[in-house]
Amino acid sequence: MLYINCPHCGMRSQNEFSYGGDASVKRPEINKEVSDQEWDNFVYNRKSLRGKHLELWQHISGCRQWIKVERDTATHEIFRTFKADEEVA
Amino acid sequence: MTQAFRIENGGLINRDKKLSFKFNGKTYFGYEGDTLASALLANGVHLVGRSFKYHRPRGFFGAGVDEPYAVVQLYRNGETEPNIKATEQELFEGLEAKSVNCWPSVNFDIGAINNFLKIFLPAGFYYKTFMWPKSFWYRIYEPFIRKAAGLGVASTKHDKERYEHKYEYCDLLIAGSGPSGLAGAYAAAKNGAKVILAEDKPRFGGSLLTSDVNIGNQSGKDWAEGIIAELKIMPNVVVKNRSQIFGYYDHNMLVMSEKVSDHLPSTKKYHPNKRLWYIRAKEVLISSGSIERPIVFGNNDTPGVMLSSAAKEYLKVYGVLVGRKPLVFTNNDSGYETAIEFKKHGVDPVVLDSRKNAESEIIDEARNLGINIKNSYVVVAAQGYKKVKSADIASISDDKKQLGKIENIECDCICVSGFWTPTIHLASQSGNKTKFKEEIDAFVPGQSKQNEITLGAANGVFSLDETIKTSFKAGSELSKKLTKKDNEIAIPNVVEKKSSQHDKFWCVPLPKGKNYKRFLDFQNDVAVSDVEIALREGYRSIEHVKRYTTLGMATDQGKTSNLNGLQLVSEIENKVVPAVGHTTFRPPYTPVSIGAIVGREVGKHSKPTRKSPMHSWHEKNNAVFVDAGVWLRPRYYKRGNENLFEASKREAKNVRTNVGVCDVTTLGKIDVKGPDAAELLNRVYTNAWLKLPVGKARYGVMLREDGIVMDDGTTTRISENHYHMTTTTAQAANVLSHLEYYLQLVWPELNVNVVSTTEQWAGAAIAGPKSRDLLQKLFPNSDVSNEGLPFMGYMEGDLFGVKARIFRISFSGELAYEVNVESDYGNFMWEKIIEVGEEFNIQPYGTEALSTLRIEMGHVAGSELDGRTIPYDNALEGLVSKKKDFIGKRSLQRSAFTAEDRQRLVGVVPLDKKTSIPEGSHLVKDDKAPLPNPKLGHISASCWSVEYDNPFSLAILKDGKNMIGEKLFAMSPLKNKVIPVEIVSSHYVDPKGERVRS
Structure with missing residues (x-):
């Protein structure tokens, strides 16, 4: 079970969180015209990366905040975690 | 029965406490501190089971977790548990156990005929034989294999034992309380680190309990006892025996199964049977020791053949002689240690050493005691069927290929030592890439991947002195990092006998003309010849060889067989062992009770149960409950002998004619607050929200980004x-x-807060033509007329002194209201509604009537909003704004979602107006069409229309818009029904929606 550093609460076990997918996906702006391709990329197309991956988790049984987690999908190593509004350098 | 093989004195058992137990119906005696295995051996019982495939007689091979043979069915306190290792089960008064995998008895087992057929049952036999004819599989082969396979029998009764889960955090977790574990724990504890020390056996000390060594001028055993006594009273240390760490998971999470009660005749009150510990450790010290490995020879599965270390343990810990004429067969000095113990207890062993010449302190001691030692000698085959009677032995050439003349030597047990295999399971599970250590012919942990370190025998270090030194140092350094304390500890002086290099010899060749079975895996009956077949047939990867032959796949997971299997493959393939590689070590290290894994999450505890504040009223009024997610909701209120159908019809009818009340507390409720709340709703729902006035409610549908309907509900503007x-x-x-x-990720600029208020409000839906009259009596000071509180209106009211929210919304399609009060007043509200409603013939109604009412009105619910439908499919496209953007809108332009013949909600009525259509039935054009009959749609919900008194269903039907009036068939292969039906409008009752506005 992963041990995730919630930027708001500290180290917590994975079973307090729910997974939210790729954090690098940007939703097209509301009210903006988008092409089929752009929309498909947003809704469906995901890279299934092996290695370092920035992903979303929600601390659902804790502070309920969505956070970003930089994790290696092969080794499960977690490098850094970020608040929802924190810029990932 | 006398304990004929128990020595006069010695051992760590409590001779003051005699215990009686039964094995295969016969009563025996043992002592407190015995295992079932040691107590049986004390009584001279060696035959305990039959092997898996050939049903050959099986005895005891080890003395602990590595045991491949002695698996029994245990009976304790009216319960039974299968596949218990007799070597691990502690004796208690009244214990009962039986042999498994034999019929009618262990002494006479009909299945043993397989033994004589063994030439026909080589590796892959089942794969090759049961292929044809195909039709035989279900009727003949599978039932036969099922009957023949498996060991013990699982109980079919409810397990009344309780199991607990516990979460723990520590600085240093130590797996194993041998010399390395004790030294590491002690050093870390002295530095103030929070330490957990786990030992799977009842006694702490590991190899120190049986080895002849001296630490700090004490015997190894006394030193261990001293350290444990000291650790036990330290507040920063948890010391646990009977506790097996069986899994090493991500981020230093280890799981341990503690046997709290298995050693007792019954579980103490308030105690669990087992406790599963989830331990998050900052550092892990793996001191799991090593397991002796056998040398392979003919008939090496005969009862009486066992590991030399096990024989020593039975003698030193339990005071039991495994034989009176022991033959020790060894390729290293460990066999001599066992022989010396025998000799010390007045038994004359013969030692066969495969080495031509070996000299060490230990061998000198054996020689000085006058033990008969034969160098360059091997056991060719054990003789005897149910027990070793003698051994065929022979000298062996230096290249280990040629056997000398076969001699027969009388013996009653063969104690075999083929050197030691480090227990690297936990290290490997952690992700550590193991490496092969040439000097010991075995794998050891390599580069650490998580925060783990493996020391002592588990790391392939068999010198006690080195183990003690490195473990003290490791314990001290690991803890220093965490506690910043550094208390100097004097490392004790170690006295041990030096041993000589072992012989890289592991398998005795077959003598000419003999075809002895030489077993590698004793539990799954995998012999040398089976692995040879697998390789001849082209299996190369060790993972494939394992699965084809089942080598190492039994409940012991090959603890004594895996390495010899690798040796064999490497020899045939002409590769070195590391090039063959080993199979993956996966948790659990040893079988764990399903009960322990499940813990308290059984029956009603498997999920939380949520009850509304009115629950007790429902109970008192004969509600029959149904699970709605984790909620318990009244399904119907039973009157007299009514069944579900009759009661729900009565309740629904009463809503249509008078007034009913339904507990709707379970609906999710979310408070949405902030200056941008309207903007959020406008983006979340498909319809427009910016102009909803205060005091008004609106029905809304929300989509996922892929255009699929996620949920629906009403939202009310309480204030600005x-x-x-x-x-x-x-x-x-x-x-x-x-x-x-x-709000947090996509549009953080919106100034809105959301919070769940489901728990805070109790809700009652009051529905029916008389609901307004009732409401007026409940709220005499409020104007609830059609003008004062129109459809989709909202107001606050005073319910006999309690503040209430009144919504004029309807799910039933009738004139209806929903009243909410704070949860604590829920029951008060409900009782008032019932009391005041009496004059209007009010009846409570449950979820079944609620469904009936909504179905015949054509209102969609979960069975239509099933994660596969878009607004159009649910006839909700009128709620989809064309002007504004919202979540999922762009997806609705996808071509499949805009297709002309898109599926759509319709009503379905059986032509005979009598036959109810099972939910899930498929709609087809032609009931006689050959399979696969094209499916046009499916029945999503069915009810008995109380309005028309005939069955009515909703369906999602392809091109539903143009199908009204069509005749189709509803087919349910599950219920074996074919029902001719007519497609009608989904708005079966009050299609213009006049009632809700009346």
Whole structure:
């Protein structure tokens, strides 16, 4: 079970969180015209990366905040975690 | 029965406490501190089971977790548990056990005929034989294999034992209390680190309990006892025996199974049977020791053949002689240690050493005691069927290929030592890439991947002195990092006998003309010849060889067989062992009770149960409950001998004619507050929200980004910046997460807060033509007329002194209201509604009537909003704004979603107006069409229309828009029904929606 550093609460076990997918996906702006391709990329197309991956988790049984987690999908190593509004350098 | 093989004195058992137990119906005696295995051996019982495939007689091979043979069915306190290792089961008064895998008895087992057929049952036999004819599989082969396979029998009764889970955090977790574990724990504990020390056996000390060594001028055993006594009283140390760490998971999470009660005749009150520990450790010291490995020879599975270390343990810990004429067969000095113990207890062993010449302190001691030692000698085959009677032995050439003349030597046990295999399971599970250590012919942990270190015998270090030194140092350094304390500890002086290099010899060749079975895996009956077949047939990867032959796949997971299997493959393939590689070590290290894994999450505890504040009223009024997610909701209220159908019809009819009340507390409720609340709703729902006035409610549908309907419900504007959103019972949690996702990540600029208020409000839906009359009596000071409180209106009211929210919304399609009060007043509200409603013939109604009412009105619910439908499919496209953007809107332009013949909600009525259509039935054009009969749609919900007194269903039907009036067939292969039906409008009752506005 992963041990995730919630930027708001500290180290917590994975079973307090729910997974939210790729954090690098940007939703097209509301009210903006988008092409089929752009929309498909947003809704469906995901890279299934092996290695370092920035992903979303929600601390659902804790502070309920969505956070970003930089994790290696092969080794499960977690490098850094970020608040929802924190810029990932 | 006398314990004929128990020595006079010695051992760590409590001779003051005699215990009686039964094995295969016969009563025996043992002592407190015995295992079932040691007590049986004390009574001279060696035959305990039959092997898996050939049903050959099986005895004891080890003395602990590595045991491949002695697996029994245990009976304790009216319960039974299968596949218990007799070597691990501690004796208690009244214990009962039986042999497994034999019929009618262990002494006479009909299945043993397989033994004589063994030439026909080589590796892959089942794969090759049961292929044809195909039709035989289900009727003949599978039942036969099922009957023949498996060991013990699982109980079919409810397990009345209790199991607990515990979460723990520590600085240093230590797996194994041998010399390395004790030294590491002691050093770390002295530095103030929080230490957990786990030992799977009842006694602490590991190899120190049986080895002849001296630490700090004490015997190894006394030193261990001293350290444990000291650790036990330290507040920063948890010391646990009977506790097996069986899994090493991500981020230094280890799981341990503690046997709390298995050693007792019954579980103490308030105690669990087992406790599963989830331990998050900052550092892990793996001191799991090593397991002796056998040398392979003919008939090496005969009862009486066992590991030399096990024989020593039975003698030193339990005071039991495994034989009076022991033959020790060894390729290293460990065999001599066992022989010396025998000799010390007045038994004359013969030692066969495969080495031509070996000299060491230990061998000198054996020689000085006058032990008969034969160098360059091997056991060719054990003789005897149910017990070793003699051994065929021979000299062996230096290249280990040629056997000398076969001699027969009388013996009653053969103690075999083929050197030691480090227990690297936990290290490997952690992700550590193991490496092969040439000097010991075995794998050891390599580079650490997580915060783990392996020391002592588990790391392939068999010198006690080195183990003690490195472990003290490691314990001290690991703890220093965490506690910043550094208390100097004097490392004790170690006295041990030096041993000589072992012989890289592991398998005795077959003598000419003999075809002895030489077993590698004793539990799954995998012999040398089986692995040879697998390789001849082209299996190369060790993982494939394992699966084809089942080598190492039994409940012991090959603890004594894996390495010899690798040796064999490497020899045939002409590769070195590391090039063959080993199979993957996966948790659990040793079998764990399913009960322990499940813990308290059984029956009603498997999920939380949520009850509304009115629950006790429902109970008192004969409600029959149904699970709605984790909620318990009244399904119907039983009157007299009514069944579900009759009661729900009565309740629904009463709503249509008088007035009914339904507990709707379970609906999800979310408070949406902030200056941008309307903007959020406008983006989340498909319809327009910016112009909803205060005091008004609106029905809304929300989509996922892929255009699929996620949920529906009404949201009410309570005040300028405050909205009260309702969701379906099932989706409440998902909707909240959904809103939080957009507010926190996508549109953080929106100034809105959302919070669940489901628990805070109790809700009652009052529905029926007389509901307004009732409402007026409940709220005499409020104007609830059609003008004062129009459809989709909202107001606050005073319910006999309690503040209430009144919504004029309807799910039943009747004139209806929903009243909410704070949860604590829920029961008060309910009782008032019932009391005041009496004059209007009010009846409570449950979820079944609720469904009936909504289905015949054509209102969609979870069975239509099933994660596969878009607004159009549910006839909700009128709620989809063309002007504004919202979540999922862009997806609705996808070609499949705009297709002319898109599926759509319709009503379905059976032509005979009598036959109810099972939910899930498929709609087809032609009931006689050959399979696969093209499916046009499916029945999503069915009811008995109380309005028309005939069955009515909703369906999602392809091109539903143009299908009204068509005749189709509803087919349910599950219920074996074919029902001719007519497609009608989904708005079966009050299609113009006049009642809700009346």
